[in-house]
Amino acid sequence: MKELIQKLKKEHTLSKAEWTELFTHRSQQTGEYLAEEARAVSRKIFGNRIYTRGLIEFTNYCKNDCYYCGIRKSNRNVSRYRLTEAQILECCESGYELGFRTFVLQGGEDGYFTDEKMLLIIRKIKERYPDCALTLSLGERSKKSYEAFYQAGADRYLLRHETADCGHYRKLHPAELSLENRMDCLRQLKEIGYQTGTGFMVGSPGQGAEQLAEDMLFIRSLNPQMVGIGPFVPHHDTPFAKEKGGTVELTLYCISLLRLMLPNALLPATTALGTIVPDGRERGILAGANVVMPNLSPVGVRKKYELYDNKICTGEEAAECRNCLQSRMQSIGYELAVDRGDYKPPV
Ligand code: 5AD
Ligand code: FES
Numbered sequence: 001m002k003e004l005i006q007k008l009k010k011e012h013t014l015s016k017a018e019w020t021e022l023f024t025h026r027s028q029q030t031g032e033y034l035a036e037e038a039r040a041v042s043r044k045i046f047g048n049r050i051y052t053r054g055l056i057e058f059t060n061y062c063k064n065d066c067y068y069c070g071i072r073k074s075n076r077n078v079s080r081y082r083l084t085e086a087q088i089l090e091c092c093e094s095g096y097e098l099g100f101r102t103f104v105l106q107g108g109e110d111g112y113f114t115d116e117k118m119l120l121i122i123r124k125i126k127e128r129y130p131d132c133a134l135t136l137s138l139g140e141r142s143k144k145s146y147e148a149f150y151q152a153g154a155d156r157y158l159l160r161h162e163t164a165d166c167g168h169y170r171k172l173h174p175a176e177l178s179l180e181n182r183m184d185c186l187r188q189l190k191e192i193g194y195q196t197g198t199g200f201m202v203g204s205p206g207q208g209a210e211q212l213a214e215d216m217l218f219i220r221s222l223n224p225q226m227v228g229i230g231p232f233v234p235h236h237d238t239p240f241a242k243e244k245g246g247t248v249e250l251t252l253y254c255i256s257l258l259r260l261m262l263p264n265a266l267l268p269a270t271t272a273l274g275t276i277v278p279d280g281r282e283r284g285i286l287a288g289a290n291v292v293m294p295n296l297s298p299v300g301v302r303k304k305y306e307l308y309d310n311k312i313c314t315g316e317e318a319a320e321c322r323n324c325l326q327s328r329m330q331s332i333g334y335e336l337a338v339d340r341g342d343y344k345p346p347v
Contacts (some may be wrong), residue, residue, distance in 0.1 A: 001022070001025060001027075001030045001033075002030075002033065004018055004021065004022055005022075005030075005033065005034055005037060005260070008257070008260045008261060009037060009041070009260045012220075012260070012261050012262070012263070013220055013261070014216070016213050016214075016217060019212070019213035019216045019217065020209045020210055020213040022257065023208075023209035023212045023213060024209045026249075026250070026253055028249070030253075031249055031252065031253050031256075034253060034256040034257065034260075034287075035252060035256050035286060035287040035288065037256070037260060038255070038256035038257075038259035038260055038287055038288030039256075039259075039286055039287065039288055041259050041260060041263050041288065042259055042263075042267075042288050042289075042290050045263060045264060045290075046290045048333055048334045048335055049290075049334070049335055049336075049337040049339070050285060050290055050291065050292055050329050050334045050335065050336055050337060051102070051266065051290060051291045051292075051337055051339065051341030052099070052100060052102070052291070052292055052293070052294065052322075052325070052336050052337065052341070053100070053102040053103070053104050053135065053268075053291065053292075053293045053341070054091070054092075054095035054098075054100035054102065054103050054104065054293075054294065054295075054296040054318070055104045055106060055293045055294065055295050055296060055297070056083070056088060056091045056092070056095075056103060056104065056105050056106065056296050056297055057106050057107065057295070057297045057301070057302070057305040058082065058083040058087075058088055058105055058106070058107045058113075058297075059081070059082045059083065059107035059108055059110040059112070059113060060078060060080055060081055060107070060108055060301075060304050060305050061080050061082065061107075061108050061110040061111075061112065062107075062108025062109050062110060063108075063109045063110070063111060064108070064109050064139070064173075064174075064176070064177060065174045065176075066162075066172065066173050066174075066177070067171075067172055067173065067174075067238060067239045067240050068172060068201065068204060068205075068232060068234075068235070068238060068240050068308075069235070069238065069307055069308075070235035070237060070238060070306045070307045070308055070309075071108050071305065071306070071307060072238060075237045075238065077237050078237075078304065078306075079304050080304070081301050081304055082110065082112060082113075083297075083298070083301070085120065085121055085124065087298060088105070088121060088125075089124060089125070089128070090298075091103075091296045091297065091298065091318070092125055092128070092129060092132075092296075094296065094318050094319070095296045095318060096129060096132070098318060098319055098322045099322070099336070099338040100132070100296070100322075101131060101132045101133065101338060101339055101340045101341070102132060102133040102134075102135060102156075102340055102341060103125060103129070103132060103133075103134055103135065103296070104135040104136075104137060104158070104293065105121070105134070105135070105136055105137065105138070106137035106138075106158070107137070107138055108139070109138065109139040109140065113138070115141075115145050115148055115149075118136075118138070118145075118149060119148060119149070119152045122134060122136075122149055122152040122153055122154050123152050123153060125153075126152070126153035131340070132340065133155040133156060133340040133341075133342065134153060134154050134155055134156070135154070135155065135156035135157065135158060135197075136149060136154050136156070136157050136158070137157070137158040137159070139159065140159070140177075140181060140182065140185050141185070143188045143192075146185075146188055146189055146192055146194070147192055150192050150193060150194060154194070155194070155195060155342075156194055156195040156196070156197065156225075156226070157189045157194040157195075157196055157197065158196075158197040158198075158199075158226065158228060159182070159185055159186055159189065159196075159197070159198060160197075160198055160199040160200060160201075160228060161179070161182050161183060161186060161198045161199070161200060161215075161218065162182070162199075162200050162201060162204070163179075163200055163201075163204065163207065163211055163214070163215065164179070164200070164211075164214040164215045164217065164218035164219075165210065165211040165214045165215075166179050168204075168206050168207060168211045169182075171205065171206045172204060172205070172206070183218070183222075186198055186222055186224070187222070190222065190223075190224070195225040195226065195266075195342065195343045196222075196224045196225055196226070197224055197225065197226030197227060197228055197266070198219060198222060198224045198226075198227060198228075199226075199227050199228035199229045199230075200215050200229055201229070201230065201231065201232040201246065201272075202229055202230065202231050202232065202246040202247075202250050202251040202254055203231050203232045203244070203245060203246020203247060203250055203251075204232040204246065205232070205240055205243045205244075207232075212254065216257065216258075216261065219258070219261070219262070220261060220262075223262070224262075224265070225265065225266060225343035226265060226266040226267070226268075226291075226343070227258050227262065227265055227266075227267055228267075228268050228270060229251065229254055229255065229258070229267075229270065230246075230251065230270035230271070230272030230273050231245055231246030231247065231248065231250075231251045231272050231273060231276050232245055232246045232272075232308075233245045233246070233272055233275060233276060233308035233309060233310070233311075234308065234309060235306065235307065235308045235309050236309055245276065246276075247276075248273065248276055248277050248280060248283065251273055251280075251284075252283055252284065252287040253287075255267060255269075255284055255287045255288050255289050256287045256288045258288070259287075259288030259289075260288075263346065264343065264344060264345060264346050265343075266290065266291050266341065266343055267288065267289045267290055267291060268284075268289060268291040268292060268293050269281040269282075269283075269284025269285050269289040269291070269292055270284070270293070271293065271295075271311065271312060271313065272308060272311075274312050274313075275308070275310055275311055275312050279328075281325070281328060282328055282329075282331065282332050285329065285332060285334060286332060291341065292325050292329070292336070294313065294318070294321040294322055294324075294325050295313045295316075295318065295321055296318045299314075299315065299316070299317055302314040302315070303315075322336075
């Protein structure tokens with residue numbers, strides 16, 4: 001296993017069989033060795049600075065019905081909300097004061113937010129905060145929309161592929177969604193010039209070593225600037241309510257492998273990871289992650305953006321989350337950076 005890890009570190013690529021072996025024969029010892037290697041790589045590139053992004057969950061309406069997701073359209077128990085433009089700008093304002101220089105607008109696929117509405121919001125934010133990066137996470141849209149948002153000033157786009165195995169994708173999503181379209185969207189986003197993020201859930205129902213190997217191969221070929229992964233966490237009001245969740249160990253293992261495959265990538269230690277164990281995000285950083293994404297949404301709506309059960313940070317103000325994360329990072333020898341934290345390609 002050590003030889004495979006050294007090969008990955010040197011060549012940044014492996015065959016499907018090699019990836020599958022790494023996932024099939026995972027052990028605690030290999031995980032620890034891998035984390036040390038991955039952490040050394042991120043230390044060398046980013047030092048002890050952790051980039052932060054202020055997350056604004058601006059709508060929990062969604063036209064999709066993904067089997068894993070708590071805000072899927074069939075879930076009648078969700079109290080739906082949309083933030084107004086003024087509320088979104090207030091989130092940015094408090095975020096800016098707290099030192100955030102990246103804002104992430106994330107929402108369900110909500111028809112209310114037409115291109116026209118989004119363009120107004122994007123322009124407003126970029127006009128008021130020209131020194132900040134703006135990330136969108138709005139799901140699948142047309143290439144035309146992606147282009148218009150980019151022209152209006154959006155810098156980055158997050159769209160997880162969720163799984164790169166076609167059959168597995170079918171098990172996680174209703175027929176209206178396709179892996180092919182998802183991958184097309186991702187390639188378009190990159191082509192347009194966005195710093196593009198993809199990612200997947202770790203331990204989603206039906207995922208095994210083969211599926212994870214496909215995820216690594218797809219990510220290698222897309223070569224995104226960001227990769228967000230977190231454990232699958234069951235939500236009680238979804239078809240996957242009774243399924244097992246992903247583990248911390250496997251999630252950390254995947255983070256470390258991603259760091260060795262894409263040394264310069266922006267890799268968040270996600271809220272889902274911090275949800276399944278109290279020190280999940282710290283452990284994510286120690287396994288090679290270099291980004292955290294605290295919540296800037298108004299406290300009144302946070303519980304309503306419940307993608308999975310027991311999501312953390314739903315009762316805290318933006319300032320509390322920021323301070324909490326700052327002390328968590330300091331406790332392991334890292335600092336939060338006041339910086340856009342753009343992707344820098346290897347020299
Ligand atoms: N558990 C973990 N992650 C989830 N997501 C959605 N539902 C869940 C869940 N039950 C993730 C998806 C999506 C991102 C916004 O949240 O990967 O892309
Ligand atoms: Fe939100 Fe700790 S990061 S409370």
